[in-house]
Structure formats: C-alpha cells, structure tokens
Amino acid sequence: MIMSRRQKVLVIDDSQQMHPLIQVRLRGLGVELISAYDGQTGLKIATEEPPDLILLDVNMPGMSGFEVCQVLKESSQTHDIPVIFLTGADESVNKVKGFDLGAVDYVTKPFDPAELCARVRAALNTKALMDLLTTQGQIDGLTGLHNRRYFDERLGQELAAGHRYERPVGLLMIDLDHFKSINDTFGHPKGDQVLRKFADVLTQTCRATDVTCRYGGEEFAVILPASTLELSHQCGVRVLDAIRKCPDFVDIIGRPVTASIGVACAVPSDRMTPAVLVEAADKALYAAKVAGRDRIAAAELAHSQTVV
Amino acid sequence: MQDRPSIAPGVNTEHFNADQEPLTSQFAADPDMLELIGMFVRELPARVESLQQALARSDLATLSQVAHQLKGAGGGYGFPSITSSAAEVERLVKAKAEVDSLHEAVSDLISLCRRASSNPR
CATH class of the missing domain: 3.30.70.270 (Reverse transcriptase/Diguanylate cyclase domain)
Structure with missing residues (x-):
C-alpha cells in the first residue's frame, strides 16, 4: 500500500449484523471502519469526514442505496469517493444500475470473504493513487499527459x-x-x-x-x-x-x-x-x-x- | 448428535424434526469468526420471534424485512442454508404467494434458525 495514512471505509447498511462481519473480514487490510445504519446518516458522515471508500447496501428502508449514491455523485465534496454496492445475489438488475450511478464495483451478499477483501483492496489502491495524483498534481486527469x-x-x-x-x-x-x-x-x-x-x-x-x-x-x-x-x-x-x-x-x-x-x-x-x-x-x-x-x-x- | 437444540416450550414445532442435527457454521474453525458467530446465533431467537409474530399478524412488510436481513447475513456467518431459506421467504412475500406456502417457508426458516449453533464441530 502506498498510503502512509490509515484509509477509512464507511459501511452504510441497515442490517446491524453486517457491520461486525465486514469488520472481521477486512481486518487484514488495516483500514478504519465507520458504520452508518441508514442512508441519511451515511451521507452526513460522508460529507463531514470523507472516507476513502463507501460500502453501500442497496436495499434499505427509507433512503435506498441508489438514492444515496446519486446524492454522493452530485456533490463535489463526495463525488470522488468510490462506492461499492452490497447487493443480493438475485438482484442482477441492481448491478447494472449501480454502475450507471457511478459505483466502481459491487459485492453480492452473502459475500465470499476473500472476494470482499480483494475488491475493497483494489478500490482503496485506486483511491490512493488518485489521491497521489491530485496532491502531486503532475498529470492531466483527462488525457494522462503532463499537466x-x-x-x-x-x-x-x-x-x-x-x-x-x-x-x-x-x-x-x-x-x-x-x-x-x-x-x-x-x-x-x-x-x-x-x-x-x-x-x-x-x-x-x-x-x-x-x-x-x-x-x-x-x-x-x-x-x-x-x-x-x-x-x-x-x-x-x-x-x-x-x-x-x-x-x-x-x-x-x-x-x-x-x-x-x-x-x-x-x-x-x-x-x-x-x-x-x-x-x-x-x-x-x-x-x-x-x-x-x-x-x-x-x-x-x-x-x-x-x-x- | 448429542447436542440437540432445545425447543422452547409452547412454540409451534409442527415442522420441526427433532432428529435434525445442529447447524454448524462453515466458519466455525476460524478463530476470528468464532465470537461473531456466537453473537449472530444469540440474536437468532429474537429474529425467530419477529418472524412468528409477523406471520401471525400477516405483517408482510416485517416478514420481508427480517427475511431480507437474514438472507444477507446468514451466509456471511457461515449459514448458507439460512440465506437460501430466507431468500425463499422474501421471494414468496414479493410474489404474494398463498398463505400456506408462505407458512411452510417461514417455518423452514425458523427451524433452520433454531438449529443454528455457534459450537465448533
């Protein structure tokens, strides 16, 4: 990992039982996990202390994961935070919709621990590289040429x-x-x-x-x-x-x-x-x-x- | 199997087969998971109660919600049969299935939840 700082992952899922499970499964990555149990709270946290990645449940009462993602992508403060959707295995329509809304990936529930880890790690690595590019600022984001x-x-x-x-x-x-x-x-x-x-x-x-x-x-x-x-x-x-x-x-x-x-x-x-x-x-x-x-x-x- | 799950008195055990052995988590051998599995299993009686009450009141919204959460969590805690059974309940509610088949599916799910054990094999 190229980051010296500990990366933060925000988990937004109404199912209480998912949070400790994800915590244990991601332990090896050395990330800090933040929990939100509904969309509104998740959005508030994402805006106030932007995480490096959001794991977002699709099917939540009240504000759905899709609605949360839409709001995230519309705001300049949260636009660049990568989102991975957590979706039921039988909800294949959701995968496509999730990508359309700007998610970088999805994980089906119940998830395979190794798969969850790999997908989260990949997303965090990309985020770290993007951060590096923004702070060092030598590359033009659109063309990849020098800026x-x-x-x-x-x-x-x-x-x-x-x-x-x-x-x-x-x-x-x-x-x-x-x-x-x-x-x-x-x-x-x-x-x-x-x-x-x-x-x-x-x-x-x-x-x-x-x-x-x-x-x-x-x-x-x-x-x-x-x-x-x-x-x-x-x-x-x-x-x-x-x-x-x-x-x-x-x-x-x-x-x-x-x-x-x-x-x-x-x-x-x-x-x-x-x-x-x-x-x-x-x-x-x-x-x-x-x-x-x-x-x-x-x-x-x-x-x-x-x-x- | 000696460790038979105890059956709470007064609950409907019509679909419960006393010969069925405890359901062990696939991840029971993972020391990282052991404590979590215990937590999950200890919370199951409350879920069972919600399912029973919702079924009795024909509260489909609650049935669907509890089933949905069990579907997402069950396999994650090493109980894939809970996930598939809960998915079936959720599907039947969505499909507005007949009461009988819904009853049967919920009873199956309840039975699986009762059999779930946090003990390593």
Whole structure:
C-alpha cells in the first residue's frame, strides 16, 4: 500500500449484523471502519469526514442505496469517493444500475470473504493513487499527459539546462482546430474522447525525449530538449500529418480533425524565462491559425539566439 | 448428535424434526469468526420471534424485512442454508404467494434458525 495514512471505509447498511462481519473480514487490510445504519446518516458522515471508500447496501428502508449514491455523485465534496454496492445475489438488475450511478464495483451478499477483501483492496489502491495524483498534481486527469503545472516547471528546467550546456530548446504550442464546434455539435463526452485520442497521437508521434503536455482546454504543448528549430519544425509537421490521417477521429465524430502549431526555439540566455518562449510559440500559433489552420508557423525570437 | 437444540416450550414445532442435527457454521474453525458467530446465533431467537409474530399478524412488510436481513447475513456467518431459506421467504412475500406456502417457508426458516449453533464441530 502506498498510503502512509490509515484509509477509512464507511459501511452504510441497515442490517446491524453486517457491520461486525465486514469488520472481521477486512481486518487484514488495516483500514478504519465507520458504520452508518441508514442512508441519511451515511451521507452526513460522508460529507463531514470523507472516507476513502463507501460500502453501500442497496436495499434499505427509507433512503435506498441508489438514492444515496446519486446524492454522493452530485456533490463535489463526495463525488470522488468510490462506492461499492452490497447487493443480493438475485438482484442482477441492481448491478447494472449501480454502475450507471457511478459505483466502481459491487459485492453480492452473502459475500465470499476473500472476494470482499480483494475488491475493497483494489478500490482503496485506486483511491490512493488518485489521491497521489491530485496532491502531486503532475498529470492531466483527462488525457494522462503532463499537466500545465508540470509544463511550467519542466520548461524552466530545460531552459536552465539549455543555457548551461549551450544547446537549443524547442517548443511546440498545438491547438485543435474548431474544437468549440466539436463540443457544441457532438457534446462534451465526444469532445473529451477527441482530446484523449489527440493526446495519444501526440505521444506516439513525438520522440521519447520530448515532453508532451496538456496546456489547457484544447491546447497542447511539447518541449523538445536539445532540438534545433529545424528538428522541432519537423516534429510539428509529423504531428499535423498524424492527426490529419488518424482514422479514429472519424469513428468518434464522423470526420477527421486538424490542428495548428506554433514552433519556437532558442538557445536560452540566462535571463530567458519560460514565458518568453511560450509567448513566441503562441504568436506563431496565432499566425498559423490566421493563415488558414492545419499548418505550422515558426516564431522569430528577436532578443535571443535562434538556431536553425 | 448429542447436542440437540432445545425447543422452547409452547412454540409451534409442527415442522420441526427433532432428529435434525445442529447447524454448524462453515466458519466455525476460524478463530476470528468464532465470537461473531456466537453473537449472530444469540440474536437468532429474537429474529425467530419477529418472524412468528409477523406471520401471525400477516405483517408482510416485517416478514420481508427480517427475511431480507437474514438472507444477507446468514451466509456471511457461515449459514448458507439460512440465506437460501430466507431468500425463499422474501421471494414468496414479493410474489404474494398463498398463505400456506408462505407458512411452510417461514417455518423452514425458523427451524433452520433454531438449529443454528455457534459450537465448533
């Protein structure tokens, strides 16, 4: 387990006898168990001291487990707490409904001890990893690329290294063409799929040493350490080509997708900040957009040495 | 079997077969579970009473609720036959079955609950 903190599991079940049973069965996991015997109380506890996992009985008098789950998923405070439904073995319809409501798993009652343990452990591990990602915050949740924060930090490091070893640093700023209309026409879930696919193509097209990031919205950035403007430009052309030809976009929204790229490159001076290079690449990106999109434009960096 | 469950005086034993041996939990050999099984078994007479009263009053809601809880817990405590019997009661209540078949199913469930023993084999 990667957690140093003891993880908390909230059990919401009206049947008193389930609680000590679950307690004993999960003893080996070293988790702290909290008990609630009805939905309302469970929701209150979940909001006041959010657990790492909720084991939720489906069939309860008063507020049902489904209703509890719905409320949990609607609130930003409790939205990310994973839910495992406890359901009767003969209630197979409930399993599907539970997943639709956002549960991560289900366990049928009466449960097999080993199975309960394994499912709870898996859910808690995932939760711990998610927590780690949120606190360390280097990964973009949607695409799996590096996020903006990491980009800013890394570009600073690469510029410092470039200055020290007198080698060029290339930067691509990439923007999906007409992305707003994709969202408006096909809805945000499809838009998200397009962004994820875009990220995949980007990762596959760039070299292992390139740093691929989601800059924000539909804008992506690639840092190319030790790359001349020419090499960076070539990389950009490859990306445009791969995006244009990727058949998966047709599967998702029924038509291909294109992008525009601004490329900038510099052997950094000791004063050069990430903002300078980003701004230069952004201007070039704007030029590529104005010139008709689906193309790459190069920046001219007046006050630092450009390398071609 | 020497350890026959005692039958409380005055209760309906029509469906109770005195030759039936005590029901032992599948988890009786698990020291972690022993105490819990004891708790579960000690609470069973109260469940039996609820079932009997609910049956006498034709209180289907209570019948269904007690059966539902026994269904979920029984197997968990190592008594799968209690789970299947309770499931049958719950099913019959839901299906609005005839009183006779419901009576029989509840009696079966009561009989199983009475036989349940916390002793290791």
